[in-house]
Amino acid sequence: MEFSPSLLRGTLIKRYKRFLADVELEDGTVVTAHCPNTGAMTGCAQPGYTVYLSESNNPKRKLKYTWELAQTFDGHFIGINTHNANKLVAEALDNKVLDEFSDITDWKAEVTPPTANSRFDFALTRQDDGHQKLMEYMEVKSVTLAEQDKGFFPDAVTQRGAKHCLELARLAESGIKTSLLFCVQHTGIQSVRVAEHIDPTYANSVKVAASAGVSIFAASCAIDEQKILLNQALPLIL
Template identity: 85%
Template sequence: MKFSPSLLRGTLIKRYKRFFADVELEDGTIVTAHCPNTGAMSGCAEPGYTVFLSESTNPKRKLKYTWELAQTFDGHFIGINTHNSNKLVAEALDNKVLKEFSDITRWKAEVTPPTANSRFDFALERENAQHQGIIEYMEVKSVTLAENSKGFFPDAVTQRGAKHCLELARLAESGIKTSLLFCVQHTAIESVQVAEYIDPTYAESVKKAADAGVSLLAASCIIDEQKILLNQTLPLIL
């Protein structure tokens, strides 16, 4: 995923009320940008970080700018926009980036299985399916919480995330293939694990999903001020 037009560079003044960030641009102008991330964003929103904003030409938008990237004091890039995670996975599916999904022939976004109550990020179809039309389901989570080289999810309590895990588990137990993909948008992260210390209920739901046969994996991204590309799997520690 390439940023076009190019992002605007600035310095983060503060993030507040979850959805707002004040940024000083390189020319000294101070703007308020939309923050497309409802999480705690621990370690991602430190005042003084270099940040990168996209600019909208839509006159109906309340805020002209969207906060896309942050760069830590030691140079690591973070994808702030959680909505980009699904775009990155879709692009990776199309380009056969991950070997675990290299035989996907078709996918559809935002699908509710006939026997489920939750909508999942992707429905996938593989070319090696024994019967035409067999579908599997994938849920994607964006990981940005880093502690040294370890990534953790979630960064805040997520009842919705726990519900999704249990739904995936139920589908898996009924014979439907399912997967949970942690999309890592932080270049310092080298492995991923569930943040049981933040949300023990979610951690338990992930364990139930794994026991039921849900495929769990994590994937990292190449990030710079021009692009984000999902590129390879990372170790996932349960």
């Protein structure tokens, strides 16, 4: 996923009220940008970080700028915009990046299975050896919380995330293939774990999902000043 037009570089002054961030651009102008991330953003929003903003010319928008990327003091890039995770996964599905999903023939976004109460990020279509179409449902989570080179999800309590895991488990137990993909938008993360110390309920729901047969994966992204690409699988430790 390449950013077009090019992102604007600046320095983070502060993030506040969850959805707002004040940024000083390279020309000295101070702007307020939309922060498209509802999480705690631990380690992602340190004042002084180099940040990158997209700019919108839509006159109906309240805020002209959106915070897309941050760069830590030791040079690692972080994808701030959680909405980009699904775009990255969609692009990876189209380009057959991950071996686990290389046989996907089609996908649809934001689908509620006929027997479910939750809407999932993707409905995937595979073909088996007999050329029969098989439907699979996948949920995507964006990972940015890093402790040294270890990534953790979630960074805050997520009742919705736990609900999705249990629903995936229920579908898996009924014979429907389901998967959970942790999309890591932090170049310093080398492996992924469930953050039991932050949300034990979510951690338990992931264990329930795994026991029920939900396939759980983690994948990392290559990130620089103007693009993000989901590029390879990462070790997942449950």
